[in-house]
Amino acid sequence: MNKQRRNTLKSASGLGVLGLFVAAGLIKPEMAMAVEDKKAFDAKSMTEAYGAIGSGTPVASKEITINAPDIAENGAVVPVSVISRLGKTQQIYILIEKNPSMLAAAFTFLEGSEPEVTTRVKMGQTSNLHAMVKADGKYFFATKEVKVTMGGCGG
Amino acid sequence: MADPMKIRATAKDGMTEVKILMSHEMETGQRKDAAGAVIPAWYITEVTAQHNGKTVLQAEFGTSVSKNPYLSFKFKGGAKGDKILVSWVDTKDDKRSDEATIA
Numbered sequence: 001m002n003k004q005r006r007n008t009l010k011s012a013s014g015l016g017v018l019g020l021f022v023a024a025g026l027i028k029p030e031m032a033m034a035v036e037d038k039k040a041f042d043a044k045s046m047t048e049a050y051g052a053i054g055s056g057t058p059v060a061s062k063e064i065t066i067n068a069p070d071i072a073e074n075g076a077v078v079p080v081s082v083i084s085r086l087g088k089t090q091q092i093y094i095l096i097e098k099n100p101s102m103l104a105a106a107f108t109f110l111e112g113s114e115p116e117v118t119t120r121v122k123m124g125q126t127s128n129l130h131a132m133v134k135a136d137g138k139y140f141f142a143t144k145e146v147k148v149t150m151g152g153c154g155g
Numbered sequence: 156m157a158d159p160m161k162i163r164a165t166a167k168d169g170m171t172e173v174k175i176l177m178s179h180e181m182e183t184g185q186r187k188d189a190a191g192a193v194i195p196a197w198y199i200t201e202v203t204a205q206h207n208g209k210t211v212l213q214a215e216f217g218t219s220v221s222k223n224p225y226l227s228f229k230f231k232g233g234a235k236g237d238k239i240l241v242s243w244v245d246t247k248d249d250k251r252s253d254e255a256t257i258a
Contacts, residue, residue, distance in 0.1 A: 113229065114230060114231070
């Protein structure tokens with residue numbers, strides 16, 4: 001009797017794991033839609049990055065706010081937040097002009113999420129930070145220079 | 156399996172703010188160790204945040220994101236007690252998912 005109970009428990013927990021796998025599988029299709037951006041992370045120039053994202057040359061916009069320090073003492077941890085006031089903002093990209101890997105991060109906002117994001121990036125040297133926003137199918141950008149006193153990509 | 160994430164989610168005035176701190180080396184592949192050998196790149200590539208099973212934010216990271224990545228964002232809706240599930244995948248195909256309850 002006891003053994004049977006044990007078996008039941010076992011199979012129940014087995015089902016739980018299966019459920020998790022199914023849940024994990026469900027996440028997949030959504031992730032697939034962003035994969036085309038992957039090449040952008042290897043881009044070595046801004047033009048290349050724009051090309052890989054498929055944005056063309058974005059238009060400067062005052063509706064994008066970048067909050068980042070004017071001077072970053074430690075380039076390994078530079079807090080950056082980007083806020084977009086453009087209607088129908090779909091994506092926010094953070095690019096660092098003089099980093100070996102320019103595209104730091106790309107965020108996709110799904111229904112209900114506000115077009116603002118805060119994260120921390122590395123900066124090898126003083127550089128312009130670019131925030132590119134995809135809104136209603138069009139691309140816009142804003143820049144801000146951050147002076148770095150100590151690089152964050154040191155070797 | 157990597158260390159757990161720290162996730163804090165607070166609901167206020169119909170908005171939920173989510174703050175996530177991931178524990179990850181985020182190696183760029185640019186650094187060298189003491190012997191001069193290049194330390195291979197190893198970083199988180201994808202982060203997904205779900206609210207009650209519905210994806211609210213999706214992020215892709217490159218090597219320029221700092222070690223132990225921090226991420227915060229807001230979304231409309233969300234009530235106390237709702238579940239926030241955050242998962243990431245790194246370049247070694249390591250995965251981690253953590254859940255938090257909105258406070």
